[in-house]
Amino acid sequence: MLRVDSLEVRYGRLVAVHGISLEVGDGECVGLIGPNGAGKTTTLSAIAGVLSPASGTIEIGGESVGGEPPEAIVRRGVSLVPEGRRIFTTLTVEENLRIGSSTRKDGEVDADIDRMMERFPVLRRYAATHAGKLSGGEQQQLAIARALMSRPRLLLLDEPSLGLAPLMVDLVFELVAQLREEGITMLLVEQNGRRTVDLADRTYVLAGGRIAMVATGVKDLEEVERAYFGGDAAVGTEA
Amino acid sequence: MARVGGFARQVQTPVLLAALVAVITLLAPLGGLAMENRAMVMLLNVSIVVGLYSFAGLSGVLSFGHMSFMSIGAYAGALITIPIVAKGALLPNLPTFIAHAEFSYPLAFLIAGGVAALAALIISLPVARLPALALSLAMFAVLVIAYQVESNWNSVTRGRQALLGVPTNTTLGVALVLAALTIFFVFAYQESRFGLRLRASRENELAAAAIGVNVVRERRIALVLSGFVIGVAGAAYGQYLGVFTPNNFYLELTFLTIAMLVIGGSLSLTGAVIGPVLVAFLTYFLQQGETVTGPGLQQIGLALAMLLVLIFRPLGLTMGSELKLSSLRALSFSGLRRRGASQAANTSSSSSEPEPRTAEGGPR
Amino acid sequence: MTALLQHVVDAIGLASLYALLALPVALIYGIMGLVNFAHGELIMIGAYGLFIFAALSLPLAIFLMIAVVIVAALLMERSAFRPVRGSTPETLLVTSFAVSFLLQNLALMVFGSRPKSIETPGFLNKAVSVGGIQIEGVTILSVVAATVFIGGLVIFMRRTNFGMAMRAAAEDFTMARLVGIRANAVISGTFAISGAMAGVAAFILVVQGGSAFATMGLAPVIIAFVATMMGGLGSFSGALLGAALLGAGTVAFEVVLPTQLRSSREAFVYGGVLVLLLIRPQGLIPSRKERV
Numbered sequence: 001m002l003r004v005d006s007l008e009v010r011y012g013r014l015v016a017v018h019g020i021s022l023e024v025g026d027g028e029c030v031g032l033i034g035p036n037g038a039g040k041t042t043t044l045s046a047i048a049g050v051l052s053p054a055s056g057t058i059e060i061g062g063e064s065v066g067g068e069p070p071e072a073i074v075r076r077g078v079s080l081v082p083e084g085r086r087i088f089t090t091l092t093v094e095e096n097l098r099i100g101s102s103t104r105k106d107g108e109v110d111a112d113i114d115r116m117m118e119r120f121p122v123l124r125r126y127a128a129t130h131a132g133k134l135s136g137g138e139q140q141q142l143a144i145a146r147a148l149m150s151r152p153r154l155l156l157l158d159e160p161s162l163g164l165a166p167l168m169v170d171l172v173f174e175l176v177a178q179l180r181e182e183g184i185t186m187l188l189v190e191q192n193g194r195r196t197v198d199l200a201d202r203t204y205v206l207a208g209g210r211i212a213m214v215a216t217g218v219k220d221l222e223e224v225e226r227a228y229f230g231g232d233a234a235v236g237t238e239a
Numbered sequence: 240m241a242r243v244g245g246f247a248r249q250v251q252t253p254v255l256l257a258a259l260v261a262v263i264t265l266l267a268p269l270g271g272l273a274m275e276n277r278a279m280v281m282l283l284n285v286s287i288v289v290g291l292y293s294f295a296g297l298s299g300v301l302s303f304g305h306m307s308f309m310s311i312g313a314y315a316g317a318l319i320t321i322p323i324v325a326k327g328a329l330l331p332n333l334p335t336f337i338a339h340a341e342f343s344y345p346l347a348f349l350i351a352g353g354v355a356a357l358a359a360l361i362i363s364l365p366v367a368r369l370p371a372l373a374l375s376l377a378m379f380a381v382l383v384i385a386y387q388v389e390s391n392w393n394s395v396t397r398g399r400q401a402l403l404g405v406p407t408n409t410t411l412g413v414a415l416v417l418a419a420l421t422i423f424f425v426f427a428y429q430e431s432r433f434g435l436r437l438r439a440s441r442e443n444e445l446a447a448a449a450i451g452v453n454v455v456r457e458r459r460i461a462l463v464l465s466g467f468v469i470g471v472a473g474a475a476y477g478q479y480l481g482v483f484t485p486n487n488f489y490l491e492l493t494f495l496t497i498a499m500l501v502i503g504g505s506l507s508l509t510g511a512v513i514g515p516v517l518v519a520f521l522t523y524f525l526q527q528g529e530t531v532t533g534p535g536l537q538q539i540g541l542a543l544a545m546l547l548v549l550i551f552r553p554l555g556l557t558m559g560s561e562l563k564l565s566s567l568r569a570l571s572f573s574g575l576r577r578r579g580a581s582q583a584a585n586t587s588s589s590s591s592e593p594e595p596r597t598a599e600g601g602p603r
Numbered sequence: 604m605t606a607l608l609q610h611v612v613d614a615i616g617l618a619s620l621y622a623l624l625a626l627p628v629a630l631i632y633g634i635m636g637l638v639n640f641a642h643g644e645l646i647m648i649g650a651y652g653l654f655i656f657a658a659l660s661l662p663l664a665i666f667l668m669i670a671v672v673i674v675a676a677l678l679m680e681r682s683a684f685r686p687v688r689g690s691t692p693e694t695l696l697v698t699s700f701a702v703s704f705l706l707q708n709l710a711l712m713v714f715g716s717r718p719k720s721i722e723t724p725g726f727l728n729k730a731v732s733v734g735g736i737q738i739e740g741v742t743i744l745s746v747v748a749a750t751v752f753i754g755g756l757v758i759f760m761r762r763t764n765f766g767m768a769m770r771a772a773a774e775d776f777t778m779a780r781l782v783g784i785r786a787n788a789v790i791s792g793t794f795a796i797s798g799a800m801a802g803v804a805a806f807i808l809v810v811q812g813g814s815a816f817a818t819m820g821l822a823p824v825i826i827a828f829v830a831t832m833m834g835g836l837g838s839f840s841g842a843l844l845g846a847a848l849l850g851a852g853t854v855a856f857e858v859v860l861p862t863q864l865r866s867s868r869e870a871f872v873y874g875g876v877l878v879l880l881l882i883r884p885q886g887l888i889p890s891r892k893e894r895v
Contacts, residue, residue: 091771
């Protein structure tokens with residue numbers, strides 16, 4: 001589904017991502033973890049087309065897409081739930097869902113909106129409300145629902161649990177688990193290392209713009225913690 | 240000793256810039272009176288654009304209204320230098336304190352600058368507090384206000400009629416001295432702690448505020464200071480023209496000076512000097528072309544040049560760097576290389592110029 | 604009483620025209636952070652369009668003229684603003700300033716410096732008397748045009764997918780692209796709308812002034828700038844409020860000022876605006892949005 005090879009991304013002269021390679025197969029849920037500034041969001045931004053790679057290739061469904069703008073990437077079936085949610089606060093909740101279907105021309109948009117509201121009852125309750133009025137957890141649900149409205153083949157999630165109350169964090173991880181059950185291919189960026197490793201088929205550990213290792217179980221993670229983050233540091237703990 | 244050395248290294252930029260305009264000015268009379276005239280216009284433009292740079296360049300906030308300070312300086316300078324008798328005939332309803340004032344020109348320039356600075360101070364009260372973009376637009380409103388007042392204040396400015404009989408004190412020498420002084424004055428401001436704080440706010444307004452820079456205050460200082468510099472330049476410009484109307488200080492001049500600053504690069508003093516110099520040459524060639532195309536090519540060509548710079552080199556030709564001896568050396572070496580002088584290439588292999596392609600880029 | 608009502612009617616007419624000028628400028632700033640200096644030249648192009656199409660019947664001439672202005676707006680975006688898209692607002696502003704100067708001088712070259720007079724139907728400059736109040740045809744035209752455009756725009760923005768996309772893009776341009784909204788389409792669409800409004804404004808200004816000339820875009824664009832600035836850059840309702848206050852202020856100064864100062868009317872109005880900004884530097888309705 002997604003293949004990233006030797007990706008390098010720069011901000012001016014600053015190299016944020018140093019030639020990383022990763023892969024997400026069809027139906028897989030792949031994690032990408034690491035401390036602040038490791039290049040997680042930069043990597044996702046490059047995949048989503050917000051940033052152009054300085055070098056390396058990004059392939060989606062076997063086709064090279066490096067340098068394409070975001071509106072083209074999303075048409076290839078890749079949908080991003082960005083860091084900080086970035087829902088459209090001046091639009092209503094329903095409009096936020098509708099705008100998530102901007103790439104679609106089929107007649108099932110209304111039915112899909114209904115399905116989303118079924119799935120996230122809070123969205124139905126506030127359908128006509130400006131989305132800016134929702135709480136953080138509600139906004140996160142809206143952001144994920146908005147991304148799903150494009151019927152993506154690959155869902156990119158950028159720190160969906162960031163800044164949420166513990167109960168909401170549980171809810172978000174539960175949701176990701178559900179989506180995984182439904183067979184949606186996902187690349188999940190998180191700071192919450194343990195839960196991500198638990199959930200994902202594979203988890204890439206990013207540090208300093210490079211992939212430090214690939215973890216498949218919590219044991220691997222502990223090794224990483226010792227090696228890169230000095231023992232019991234941030235990776236495994238909850239905020 | 241080290242401090243003196245550091246100072247010399249720093250001050251080389253204004254020295255080189257002043258030398259550059261001086262050399263052009265001294266060569267100009269060889270081309271006859273027309274060339275001398277062009278040199279004069281170039282020198283005055285250097286003073287104006289460097290004055291504009293002291294606000295717009297250092298603060299990063301563009302101003303569409305600084306030519307209003309220029310017009311204020313021009314009128315103020317003219318009104319206090321026209322002989323009293325002539326003034327009585329020309330402007331019978333002039334307020335008495337102006338009607339009876341007559342100063343010699345160097346002092347009159349300073350007073351004119353002071354009047355413009357005062358106007359800038361008053362304008363800065365609301366304007367300096369505005370967010371950057373709104374400030375740019377508000378200065379445009381200031382331009383319109385000044386233009387309208389000057390166009391209608393018949394008893395002082397003669398309104399839309401030309402102000403005549405202004406003593407033409409601005410000789411080539413005066414213009415050269417003024418340009419040089421302006422360069423040094425603005426350079427001193429740029430390197431002072433005020434200039435430093437202002438430049439910090441240009442790079443990052445929030446960060447500057449966070450380290451204690453009062454952005455509004457620094458912008459206010461820059462407005463007043465640039466008002467003074469441009470006011471003096473305006474007085475000199477008025478005494479070069481000898482006859483002028485408010486139209487001389489309106490849109491065309493606003494565009495020309497902004498174009499010069501943008502083309503040269505608004506992030507360095509060098510850009511503010513190089514811009515008017517380059518535009519002087521560009522204008523010369525475009526005016527030659529106008530004999531074929533008819534009038535207008537000059538303005539159109541300049542606007543196109545400005546657009547090309549904005550699209551392909553948005554920071555201007557200098558891109559924020561200052562003229563230094565080292566850069567001159569690099570320039571002359573690459574010039575020699577282009578002519579194929581291989582020994583020059585050898586000696587400069589240790590120079591800081593980064594482009595290695597010259598090795599095979601030279602002819603043969 | 605009648606005199607006061609007369610002033611109110613005049614102010615409404617002027618405010619409507621000002622709203623037609625300010626709204627497109629605020630719209631484009633909201634979408635892409637560009638304060639478009641060259642909007643005035645779109646109006647100028649429209650006026651010359653009326654001059655060129657003068658031989659045709661008026662409705663056809665207006666239709667063609669507006670089409671020409673829309674095309675000009677699209678070309679302007681494509682050739683000058685797209686290459687600098689994403690730059691700082693200052694760079695965008697100065698780019699539009701260069702475009703403005705370029706178009707003015709092209710017009711000077713093509714049409715010369717003498718204004719081209721344009722005939723418009725006499726009834727537009729005639730006043731009808733309603734209970735002692737004189738209402739000019741062009742006042743009615745301004746009010747109708749402003750109402751239609753503002754109302755139409757509100758409906759368009761609320762009810763259509765394209766309008767929704769515009770609102771989303773105005774809030775967060777990158778995110779809008781991430782959900783698949785085509786940046787070029789939204790920006791081109793916004794320029795087309797601004798072109799249409801410039802065309803309508805051009806017709807009103809030609810009815811009032813009777814001619815087309817190269818620098819005629821200047822006065823309208825300053826009004827648009829001051830109105831949007833007063834409203835707090837980036838706020839549509841702020842721009843409308845700014846236009847209303849500017850219209851009212853202009854009429855008020857016309858009434859209050861002694862005859863010999865009336866020709867400096869704008870100076871007083873803008874002076875008043877500066878005083879207002881002394882009190883409210885962020886504008887009347889500050890927009891909290893940070894542009895990237």
